[in-house]
Amino acid sequence: MLPSHGSNPHYLYESLSIEQPEETLDFSANLNPFGPPKALIEKWPDAFDLITTYPDPHATSLTKKLAARHGSEESHVLVGNGGAELITLVGRFLFHKRVCIVQPAFSEYEEACRSAECEVTYHKLEEGWRLDPNPLVEKMNHLDAIFLCTPNNPTGVSYDLESVRTLIAEAEKQDCYLIIDEAFFADFLHKEPRYTVELMTNRNLIIMRSLTKMFAIPGLRLGYMMAHPEVIRAIKKLKPHWSVNALALMAGEICLDEQAYMKATRKLIEGEREKLQLFFEKHRYIYSRSTVNFYLLKDPDQTDQAPLMHYLMKNGIVPRHTENFPGLEGRWLRFAIRTSYENDRLMEVLASWRSLSL
Numbered sequence: 127m128l129p130s131h132g133s134n135p136h137y138l139y140e141s142l143s144i145e146q147p148e149e150t151l152d153f154s155a156n157l158n159p160f161g162p163p164k165a166l167i168e169k170w171p172d173a174f175d176l177i178t179t180y181p182d183p184h185a186t187s188l189t190k191k192l193a194a195r196h197g198s199e200e201s202h203v204l205v206g207n208g209g210a211e212l213i214t215l216v217g218r219f220l221f222h223k224r225v226c227i228v229q230p231a232f233s234e235y236e237e238a239c240r241s242a243e244c245e246v247t248y249h250k251l252e253e254g255w256r257l258d259p260n261p262l263v264e265k266m267n268h269l270d271a272i273f274l275c276t277p278n279n280p281t282g283v284s285y286d287l288e289s290v291r292t293l294i295a296e297a298e299k300q301d302c303y304l305i306i307d308e309a310f311f312a313d314f315l316h317k318e319p320r321y322t323v324e325l326m327t328n329r330n331l332i333i334m335r336s337l338t339k340m341f342a343i344p345g346l347r348l349g350y351m352m353a354h355p356e357v358i359r360a361i362k363k364l365k366p367h368w369s370v371n372a373l374a375l376m377a378g379e380i381c382l383d384e385q386a387y388m389k390a391t392r393k394l395i396e397g398e399r400e401k402l403q404l405f406f407e408k409h410r411y412i413y414s415r416s417t418v419n420f421y422l423l424k425d426p427d428q429t430d431q432a433p434l435m436h437y438l439m440k441n442g443i444v445p446r447h448t449e450n451f452p453g454l455e456g457r458w459l460r461f462a463i464r465t466s467y468e469n470d471r472l473m474e475v476l477a478s479w480r481s482l483s484l
């Protein structure tokens with residue numbers, strides 16, 4: 127009955143029959159709390175003319191820019207209508223194949239693979255969410271593809287790079303696709319794009335990125351994937367011709383130049399994360415070791431976090447439930463890191479919940 131994704135809080139209130147307060151703070155969608163970059167807002171009025179012609183179906187200009195950013199070739203890049211479209215296309219590309227999802231993870235991988243009649247299995251990580259590549263390597267023999275999300279949604283944990291590299295190398299040896307979803311990567315971490323070398327020759331590696339999180343443009347829909355040109359060509363054949371609209375293409379080009387905005391975002395997120403973690407320690411909340419702009423949280427005194435979720439919602443704080451994340455099943459709540467004011471309000475309500483249970 128609960129909505130399967132964050133954002134659109136009224137669905138969550140409706141499904142739980144909780145009256146929605148006049149003002150709510152939405153912590154359920156993990157978007158940049160600054161909102162879209164100023165440069166995009168300033169250029170928006172000029173964008174109107176773009177809707178009078180068809181968008182470039184090959185996204186040539188943005189593809190060039192992305193390839194340059196990754197030190198790669200344009201033939202390795204495919205722009206899509208949000209990461210979500212690319213996940214669906216990868217699912218179709220894997221039609222009828224044996225797929226394993228490293229869980230907990232974003233629910234769309236399973237949706238996409240099931241609707242493409244794949245055989246889906248899970249590789250569930252223990253709480254703490256450390257990635258040991260060995261058991262996965264052992265399973266590869268019986269698999270056609272593995273989905274790995276890092277930094278991980280919903281935990282915020284980034285998997286150790288050496289372990290990921292081991293998986294990349296083994297997947298190539300065993301001819302198993304490895305799909306790495308980095309929707310929250312470079313932008314929220316102080317890191318440069320990577321896997322450039324592997325992408326040149328490896329036919330089994332697929333990297334997915336989203337622009338909607340960092341640039342707070344989920345309504346526009348924009349993402350891209352990188353893979354071997356053979357894979358890109360095969361997936362492009364499955365994609366509707368003009369699926370990425372002209373406004374999204376324009377926004378993507380503007381956003382990629384916004385280095386100062388990205389830097390300021392990372393600084394805000396880091397500072398707020400530290401502040402929140404100190405508060406959680408002091409008030410005995412347990413949290414995941416997130417590296418990005420969201421985290422998992424639980425009150426260790428409750429086996430089920432539903433009462434806390436209801437309390438927060440009645441007080442205008444909207445978390446993301448974790449009922450549909452295999453391996454979490456409601457034992458945690460997920461929160462975005464928002465502005466300082468919003469995080470302070472969250473802490474206030476969490477402190478008042480604590481004082482109730484004393």
Ligand SMILES: Cc1ncc(COP(=O)(O)O)c(C=O)c1O
Pocket residue numbers: 207208209210211232275279307309310335336337338339344347348349
């Ligand atoms: C891990 C992950 N990948 C991909 C997506 C899809 O992002 P987009 O908005 O680009 O479709 C999401 C959205 O929540 C996500 O969390």
